[in-house]
Amino acid sequence: MDNLEQAAMLLLSMGEEAAAQVMAHLDKNDVQQLSYKMARLASITQQEAEAVIERFFNRYQEQSGIARASRTYLQKTLDLALGDRVAKSLIDTIYGDEIKILVKRLEWVDPQLLAREIANEHCQLQAVLLGLLPPENAALVLQSLPVEGQDEVLLRIAQLGDIDREVVDELKQLVERCMLNAMDKSHTQVSGVRQVADILNRFDGDREQLMEMLKLHDKQLASNVADNMFDFIILGRQKPETLQTIMAVVPADVLALALKGIENELKQALLNALPKRMSSAIETQIEAIGTVPLSQAIAARKEIMELAKQMMDDSEIELQLFEEQVVE
Numbered sequence: 001m002d003n004l005e006q007a008a009m010l011l012l013s014m015g016e017e018a019a020a021q022v023m024a025h026l027d028k029n030d031v032q033q034l035s036y037k038m039a040r041l042a043s044i045t046q047q048e049a050e051a052v053i054e055r056f057f058n059r060y061q062e063q064s065g066i067a068r069a070s071r072t073y074l075q076k077t078l079d080l081a082l083g084d085r086v087a088k089s090l091i092d093t094i095y096g097d098e099i100k101i102l103v104k105r106l107e108w109v110d111p112q113l114l115a116r117e118i119a120n121e122h123c124q125l126q127a128v129l130l131g132l133l134p135p136e137n138a139a140l141v142l143q144s145l146p147v148e149g150q151d152e153v154l155l156r157i158a159q160l161g162d163i164d165r166e167v168v169d170e171l172k173q174l175v176e177r178c179m180l181n182a183m184d185k186s187h188t189q190v191s192g193v194r195q196v197a198d199i200l201n202r203f204d205g206d207r208e209q210l211m212e213m214l215k216l217h218d219k220q221l222a223s224n225v226a227d228n229m230f231d232f233i234i235l236g237r238q239k240p241e242t243l244q245t246i247m248a249v250v251p252a253d254v255l256a257l258a259l260k261g262i263e264n265e266l267k268q269a270l271l272n273a274l275p276k277r278m279s280s281a282i283e284t285q286i287e288a289i290g291t292v293p294l295s296q297a298i299a300a301r302k303e304i305m306e307l308a309k310q311m312m313d314d315s316e317i318e319l320q321l322f323e324e325q326v327v328e
Contacts, residue, residue, distance in 0.1 A: 001044075006052045008037035009044060013053065028107045028134075102131040103171075111137060116142030117178045123149060127156030128171055193221070197228035207321070229321050230309055232258065232301035236266040242317050243273035246308050252278075256285040257300035260292055277315055 001009070011019040011034065023031050106114060106129075118126050120143075128147070130138040130153060142150055196214075200207050214222040237241065247255070249269065259267050259282070271279045311317045 001048065001052065004033055004037050005041060006055070008034055008041050009049060009052050010056055012041065013049070014039055024104075027104075103129065103175060106175060107134060107137055109178060111140035112144045113181070114178060115141045117181055117207050118174065119145060121174065124156055125167070125174065126172060127153050127160060128167060129174065131157045131160045154162065193224045194228050196225050198231065199232050200225070201229055201233050211321075226321060230260075230305055230319070232305055234267065234319065234321060235267045235308070236303075236321055239320070240273060242319070243270065245317050246304070246311065247273045247309075250304055252282060252285065254300045254303055256282055256289060257292060257297055258304055259286055260289070260297045261294070 011022060014022070023034065026034070118129060130141060133141065142153060145153065200210060203210070209224060211226065214225060235246070238246075255270070259270065271282060274282065308317070309317060312319045
């Protein structure tokens with residue numbers, strides 16, 4: 001078992017409440033990876049489980065020493081010794097700002113939903129919230145806020161320093177409200193149009209007839225489905241001269257990436273559209289680049305389809321979404 005699998009096994013053995021408390025202190029990427037491992041962990045023998053737990057406690061004994069004072073214990077003690085304001089400042093220095101852990105939960109909320117929830121809040125509160133979010137999340141939320149106020153939010157973020165206790169309390173309420181609304185509005189999103197397009201692209205029957213039936217029900221919906229059918233897979237249905245025209249302008253490195261992991265029939269159709277020497281060179285390049293992330297291959301295929309669609313828009317080629325009907 002690798003380290004992630006061992007961590008996943010420990011969390012599963014701890015029970016839901018304890019595991020949740022641990023995961024609350026992890027960043028989004030760690031939570032995603034651990035959740036993936038936890039969902040797929042199987043066939044763990046008793047000996048393996050005992051070994052992992054024993055390893056954990058051995059590490060704990062090596063590093064623990066005297067148990068730390070809890071935050072609550074320190075808060076009460078320092079309140080008596082130093083007063084509330086000084087104690088609070090010191091506690092925040094020791095443990096980190098408590099609000100950061102609270103705001104961390106918002107990393108999981110859809111940025112557009114979060115932007116709608118804070119759109120009517122004071123600009124300063126928006127700035128504090130975005131200032132505590134990871135930059136990638138904050139950028140997506142900012143994009144969804146009204147354009148005319150984006151510069152002021154950025155300015156206030158740049159000017160942030162110590163946050164007043166009153167603002168922290170107000171921010172706590174805002175975060176709780178955002179989380180409640182996010183849970184109320186959460187649902188599984190299904191892109192129906194895209195799903196239909198993907199189904200039709202892989203359907204072995206009469207695609208054109210099905211599309212005509214869709215048009216009878218809803219012409220606009222059928223048009224949207226057709227727009228989404230410009231998938232890499234349709235290149236295998238094009239005439240040889242059309243493929244030759246497309247392949248002639250596709251960079252060799254992009255084509256080599258795009259052909260990684262695709263079905264052999266489609267791969268051969270595209271390679272056959274190239275001159276033999278170039279086809280052989282592309283196959284050599286495919287082997288040479290070895291294993292690549294799937295995201296890179298998908299991006300290369302998307303780049304080729306965007307190029308093909310532009311050529312169609314410029315009337316250089318005619319792309320067929322369906323196989324041309326033939327007669328005896």
